Amino acid sequence: MLLVVLGVAATLMITAQNRRNAEAARMEVLAPYAQTYLPNISLDGISLTGLTRAEAEAAVTRRVSERQNGWSLALTYGGHTFTTLNYDLMGMTTDASQVRELLDRAYSYGHTGTVDERLAALEALQDQPVSLYTTQSELSDENLNSILSQIAAYFNKSPTDAYLSAFDPDATDPFIIVPEVNGASFDVAQARDEIMRRAAAGESGNYELSPTPIPAGVTTADIRKQVTLLSSGTTLIATTSPEGRNSNIRIAMEKINGKVLNQGDTFSFNSVVGKRTEENGFVEAIEYVYGAEVPGIGGGVCQVSTTVYLAAVTANLDILQRSPHSMKVSYTELGQDATVSSNRLDLSFRNSTTGPLYITAHVENQPNTKKRFQCTVRIYGPSMGDNVRYQLRSEVDDVLLPGDPILRKDTDGQYVEYEDEMYQFQTGRDGYVITTYLDRYVDGQVASSRRISTDTYRAISDGYYVGVKPRDEFYY
Secondary structure (H helix, E strand, C coil): CCHHHHHHHHHHCCCHEEEEEEEEHHHHHHHHHHHCCCCCEEEHHHHHHCHHHHHHHHHHHHHHHHHCCCCEEEEEEEEEEEEEEECCCCCCCCCHHHHHHHHHHHHCCCCCCCCCHHHHHHHHHHHEEEEEECCCCCCCCCCHHHHHHHHHHHHHHEEECCCCEEEEECCCCCCEEEEEEEEEEHHHHHHHHHHHHHHCCCCCEEECCCCEECCCCHHHHHHHHCEEEEEEEEEEEECCCHHHHHHHHHHHHHHHHHCCCCCCCCCEHHHHHCCCHHHCCCCCEEECCCCCEEEECCCHHHHHHHHHHHHHHHHCCCCEEEEECCCCCCCEEECCCCCCCCCCCCCCCECCCCCCEEEEEEEECCCCCCCCCEEEEEEEECCCCEEEEEEEEEEEEECCCCCEEEEEEEECCCCCCCCCCCEECCCCCCEEEEEEEEEEEECEEEEEEEEEEEEECCEECCEEEEEEECCCCCCC
């Protein structure tokens, strides 16, 4: 019996020891993970195997921060960056308490329950790894709307039309034009939708803002079309022209320079220049009167009226009044002159365009010389069309021959004394009948022509003074 009892006791002792040994073996399997996470557990793609709780939290926090800062979108325009968006600005965040909660859940695998339960958890992870993920709050457009509204205030503006600020007839470019400023409109909703799409897709980079331009209604080019150089008239001043005549020309040109004619207005040379009197600054100089050169106050002004006429007619304006000289003048062709007198003859034309006309008038140096001068009148106004210009063309219809010589008795003996003596006071010259046409050119080719005048320049006979005193005797 004793031996039996001893055998049973020994068996029980061996069984207990074996049981203790098995328990120790199982605890030895779990021992490496006493303070760390079991294998095959991850959070946000980070393997937690072998990490302590603190190490795991640090690793996951870094990953969350990288993810949070891993998306950025710069809002740019024309090289300027308004702001750079990230998930924080977009209201998309990860709650720190959620990270701790998931780390606690992951740590519970193999660290709670009996040894058998813990071993079972370890074994189960071999076949079914556990992957946990943090979640982000939904994207919000609240901050984005505020940012885009501020940007819209920068872009949104109404266009400003170009306009003519001033007319300076003495400047190289006589028109001071304030240029147009285009406006813009920024579509906040369209930009917001695209930015939200990129944020959701994690598309980083630059987003070039694209406001919609609003063009001005009137541009500088439009203004330029309203102040195009329509025509210019030029006549050369002879080097033999005396200073008194040149002074009269300058005075008349100065009175015309800077004249503005509104649509439908009439230009009257006599009204603009005024009477040719000493009170108005004019002096005595040679002028043409009925075919003869005689001294008169304002001599030379007819060269100015002719220059104005050349500019007005080639601007295709309505010529209301114009008279030719009685004889050819040296500064323009037959049929292309215009004479005036203070009390009888005027040069007038109407602004028949669709807008104002601007006139400049200057005595200036002839090209390539500073010693010779010319009169130049320029007329600016609404464009006549691309590559359109007008040019005068005069043709001789008839030549008028001089009549018999004119004989005048020199009763005062100023030039000749005796009946057989003669003094020529004028040289005869032919007269002409001239028809002048206005040719319209388009792209350098004559597109149409119209007759604008037929002028008669009368012939002049030779003229002589003859003496009135008979000779008492003749010597042979």
